[in-house]
Amino acid sequence: MSSIQSLLQILQQRKQKLEAGGQKKYHDKLSLQNKLFVRRRLELLFDKGQYEEDGRFANCLNDELPADGVVTAVGRIHGRTVCVMANDSTVKAGSWGARTVEKIIRIQETAEKMKVPILYLVDSAGARITDQLEMFPNRRGAGRIFYNQVKLSGMIPQVCLLFGPSAAGGAYIPAFCDLVIMVDQNASMYLGSPRMAEKVIGERVSLEEMGGARMHCTISGCGDILAENEEEAIKQAKQYLSYFPANYQEKPSIIAGVAPKEGPCLENMIPTNQNVPFNMYDCIDSLIDKGSFFEIKKLFAAELITGLARIDGKVVGIIANQPKVKGGVLFVDSADKGARFITLCDAFHIPLLFLADVPGFMIGTKVEKAGIIRHGAKFIAAMSSATVPKISVIIRKAYGAGLYAMAGPGFEPDCCVALPTAQIAVMGPEAAVNAVYSNKLSEIKDSKEKLAFMLEKQKEYQDTIDIYKLASELIIDDIVAPNDLRNFLVTRFALYETKEMTFSSRKHPVYPV
Amino acid sequence: MSEIKAIMAGTVLMIQVNQGESISVGQEVVILESMKMAIPIESRESGEVTKILVSVGDFVNEGDVLMTIK
Numbered sequence: 001m002s003s004i005q006s007l008l009q010i011l012q013q014r015k016q017k018l019e020a021g022g023q024k025k026y027h028d029k030l031s032l033q034n035k036l037f038v039r040r041r042l043e044l045l046f047d048k049g050q051y052e053e054d055g056r057f058a059n060c061l062n063d064e065l066p067a068d069g070v071v072t073a074v075g076r077i078h079g080r081t082v083c084v085m086a087n088d089s090t091v092k093a094g095s096w097g098a099r100t101v102e103k104i105i106r107i108q109e110t111a112e113k114m115k116v117p118i119l120y121l122v123d124s125a126g127a128r129i130t131d132q133l134e135m136f137p138n139r140r141g142a143g144r145i146f147y148n149q150v151k152l153s154g155m156i157p158q159v160c161l162l163f164g165p166s167a168a169g170g171a172y173i174p175a176f177c178d179l180v181i182m183v184d185q186n187a188s189m190y191l192g193s194p195r196m197a198e199k200v201i202g203e204r205v206s207l208e209e210m211g212g213a214r215m216h217c218t219i220s221g222c223g224d225i226l227a228e229n230e231e232e233a234i235k236q237a238k239q240y241l242s243y244f245p246a247n248y249q250e251k252p253s254i255i256a257g258v259a260p261k262e263g264p265c266l267e268n269m270i271p272t273n274q275n276v277p278f279n280m281y282d283c284i285d286s287l288i289d290k291g292s293f294f295e296i297k298k299l300f301a302a303e304l305i306t307g308l309a310r311i312d313g314k315v316v317g318i319i320a321n322q323p324k325v326k327g328g329v330l331f332v333d334s335a336d337k338g339a340r341f342i343t344l345c346d347a348f349h350i351p352l353l354f355l356a357d358v359p360g361f362m363i364g365t366k367v368e369k370a371g372i373i374r375h376g377a378k379f380i381a382a383m384s385s386a387t388v389p390k391i392s393v394i395i396r397k398a399y400g401a402g403l404y405a406m407a408g409p410g411f412e413p414d415c416c417v418a419l420p421t422a423q424i425a426v427m428g429p430e431a432a433v434n435a436v437y438s439n440k441l442s443e444i445k446d447s448k449e450k451l452a453f454m455l456e457k458q459k460e461y462q463d464t465i466d467i468y469k470l471a472s473e474l475i476i477d478d479i480v481a482p483n484d485l486r487n488f489l490v491t492r493f494a495l496y497e498t499k500e501m502t503f504s505s506r507k508h509p510v511y512p513v
Numbered sequence: 514m515s516e517i518k519a520i521m522a523g524t525v526l527m528i529q530v531n532q533g534e535s536i537s538v539g540q541e542v543v544i545l546e547s548m549k550m551a552i553p554i555e556s557r558e559s560g561e562v563t564k565i566l567v568s569v570g571d572f573v574n575e576g577d578v579l580m581t582i583k
Contacts, residue, residue, distance in 0.1 A: 275550050326521050327550030359548040364522040366575050428549050 018056055018066045022090030030090065033186060035163060036230050038071055038088040041121055044234045045084065051075030054106065058099040066091055068099040069124075072107035074114075077238055080246060083111035086121035089164055094124035096170070098134035101142050108148040115247035117157040119237060120173050123164030142169055149176035154347035157244045161233050162187035162213070162223070174222065178344055179240055179296065181233045182213035182223040189216055189223070218299040221333060226299060239294060243308040243315045244348050251349045257312035257490075258289040266482035270421050274397045274428065277323040280305055283355060283395065284320060287311065287486045293318075296341060301333035302326075306341035308350065312490040317345035320355035321406070323396075330361045330402060335375040338405065339382040346382075351389035351493055354413070358402030359428065377512035379405045385503045389414050389496035391489065394422040394476065414496050415477040418467050419485070424475070425465045429458040514563065514583045517556055519573040523547025528569060534562050536582065543567070543579050558582060 002010075021027070021037060030037060036044070043049035051073040058068040069091035073084045085104045087094035096104075111118040127136055135141050146169075152158055153176060160166075160177040166189045174180040174189055182189075190211030197203045197210065209215065216223035227233035245252050266286045271278055284293065288309040295307035303326040307318050319338055321328035330338075345352055361367075361376050383390075383405060391414060392407035403424055407413040418424070425432070433454055434441065444450040463469075470476050480488050523545035530542045537559045545552040560582040567579050 277551065277553070323550070327548055327552050329521065329548045329550070331521075359550050362521065362548065364574075366522055430549050 014060065015056070018060060021066055021088050022064075022092070026090035033164075034229060035089070035123070035186060037090065038086045038121070038123070041161075041163070041230065041234065042071060042073055042075075042084065042086060044231065045119070045121075045238070046073075046075035046077060046082075047079065051084070055099070055103040058103055059097065064092070065097065068097055068103065069094055070096075070100045070103050072103045074107075074110060077241060080241075081114060081116045082241070083107050083114070083116060083118040084121060085118070087124040087164075089123040089125075092125075092128065094164065095126060095128045096124065096135055096142060097128045097131040101135045101145065102140060104145050105140055105148065108145065108152065111156055112148070112152060115156060115249070117159065117241055117244065117246060118152070120158070120160045120177060122160055122162050122166045122170070122173055124167070124170050125165060126167040126170045136169075146172045146176055149173070153178070154248060154343075156247045157241060157348065159237050159240060161237055162189065163230055163233070164188070165190075167191075167193060179225070179237075180216075180223050181225045181227050181236050181240075182217060183227050183230055183233050184213050187213040187216075187223075214299075217297075221297065221300045221336065223300075224296050240308075243294060243310075243350070248347055248349075252315040254315075255310065255313045257310070257314075258292070260288060260486060261285045261290040266485060270396065270419070270482060272421055274423060277327065279324050280320045280322045280328075280355065280357065284309070284318060287353075287489060288316075288318075289313065296344075297337050301331065301337045303328055303331060304334035304338050306337055308345075311353075311486070311493060314493055315350050316353045316493065317341060317350045318353050318355065319406070321358040321402075323357050326362075328358050330358060330376065330379070330405060332367060332370045332372050332375045335361070335372070335379040335405070339375075339379040342379075342382040342386050346386040346388050349388055351496065352383075352386060352391070352407070353489065354383075354390070354392040354407040356392065356394045356398040356403065356406035356408075357396040358398055358406060360400035360402040361405075374512055376401060376405065380411075381509065381512050383407055384411050385509070387499075387501045387503050389493060389499050391492055391496075392416040393480075393485065393489075394418040394424060396421050397423045397425075397428060399423075399425055399427050409475055414499065415492060416475075417478045417480050417488070418470070418476045419482050420467065420479060421482075422467050422476075422479075423465060424467070424470055429461045429465075430454075432461050433457045514581055515558055515560070516578045517542060517554065517580050517582065519543075519545060519575055519577045519579055520554060521545070521547050521552060522572070522574045523552055525567050525569050525571045525573060525579075526551065528565060528567070530562050530565075530580075532562050532565055536560065536562060545573065554579060556582065 053073045059065040069088050071086045085107045158177045160174040160180045162182045171189045188211040217226040269282050292310040305320040305322050390407050409416045526546040527544040536556050540556050541553045543554040563581045563583050565580045
């Protein structure tokens with residue numbers, strides 16, 4: 001009979017072996033790829049590097065599959081409980097077998113019961129084809145992971161840190177997360193690998209071009225943050241979580257406020273000529289607590305800026321047009337970006353601040369074919385149904401449906417205020433005069449006479465949309481001096497904290513997607 | 514050889530460089546007018562302008578090549 005000492009020794013040895021992951025050659029490969037071992041990632045992620053783990057012995061009778069290629073853990077980040085699933089790419093390239101899938105499902109169930117955020121540290125080649133019957137089609141197969149993600153969406157924050165491949169079905173893990181952080185050069189997301197693309201459709205393409213981190217963060221919009229390396233990705237994930245409550249029943253934490261970054265004051269940075277671009281980031285800096293901006297999808301559809309920030313220590317979600325990029329015009333991708341960001345903030349009680357300087361939605365054949373109308377509708381629907389405090393600030397122009405998308409007066413903002421530079425209209429003066437007087441203009445042959453006529457009519461038009469006239473008609477709630485805007489926002493967001501409203505009691509809308 | 518393309522549909526309002534001119538990263542090379550806004554097009558690379566493919570007043574669609582550089 002074995003002594004207790006020998007049993008303990010066996011336990012200790014087995015644990016050590018399991019925690020060492022796969023074979024040495026795969027560890028060597030990690031360092032060549034600038035990747036960290038899964039347990040090192042977890043140490044960096046959790047407070048004091050400590051975490052509790054279940055299912056460590058999964059598949060432990062098979063020497064080649066330590067922990068069945070995934071670590072599932074509960075620990076604390078900034079003192080708050082968080083659940084994590086993390087692929088181990090040293091074990092069969094992080095592929096999923098039956099127990100891998102069961103472990104992932106269980107950690108999701110834990111996150112649901114505890115009502116705490118879940119992070120997915122993805123680095124996986126996908127399903128183990130040899131195990132497909134046990135892990136692919138059944139009730140607790142891989143599909144269940146995605147079902148759970150959909151169910152958890154909006155209930156608890158879900159974040160994906162993509163360190164390596166996320167292939168085929170596995171690519172839906174990031175797709176169902178609130179935020180996807182991708183490590184440049186290493187992270188990738190694709191339904192079919194380049195090898196498969198060549199075999200099946202005859203396309204020859206590199207992994208980076210087809211599903212690389214940079215492509216997804218700039219073109220497809222599947223990635224939200226492009227991180228230089230894994231340490232940076234982990235740091236970003238921790239910072240992101242600091243803006244969020246643990247679940248939809250709680251509110252974001254409030255910290256001590258900080259003065260905005262020193263720089264030019266708002267009144268000196270806004271050109272009064274509506275057609276001249278300026279940098280909206282400077283405007284944002286002048287309004288928010290210094291160093292508090294956490295931008296989401298910075299590299300994607302840059303004509304619309306979306307990001308989390310703090311104003312006097314309180315979290316807000318900012319949606320701002322960027323006149324410096326594509327004139328701040330809304331496109332298919334920016335509409336999509338805006339809609340998603342609003343939904344994210346609304347789910348977790350993060351008030352919304354709209355900063356409008358928008359000539360409208362883009363027109364022309366190209367965008368009509370791309371469905372600009374239904375994408376715009378998606379943006380407007382998300383903004384309409386958001387019930388968190390909403391403040392709309394018209395910085396300069398807000399034309400056409402651009403006004404609507406940016407929480408204009410008809411969309412139940414808690415207030416819609418204007419700077420003195422604001423101009424609200426169906427369209428700008430030049431476009432309006434061209435539209436209304438097109439026949440008359442074509443009759444005038446003398447170019448000087450034509451110009452004089454246009455300028456006169458533009459002046460008349462300007463008078464009809466004078467911002468004081470709109471204030472007089474109660475269309476806007478107030479006109480604020482630019483340099484007073486920060487204090488105005490501090491006061492108003494504090495006043496709106498108790499806001500509670502239900503948008504509708506129906507089951508759900510028919511989403512305009 | 515690389516291309517500078519229109520980032521959105523619009524009309525060429527101004528061409529700010531000449532053929533044969535050396536340009537640097539971030540330099541404005543063309544200004545488009547679109548949606549009544551001035552839309553500066555910047556070069557993402559430095560090099561020499563080898564060919565200008567548009568004229569003032571031309572309509573260009575998103576993705577159309579404005580000039581080539583080497």
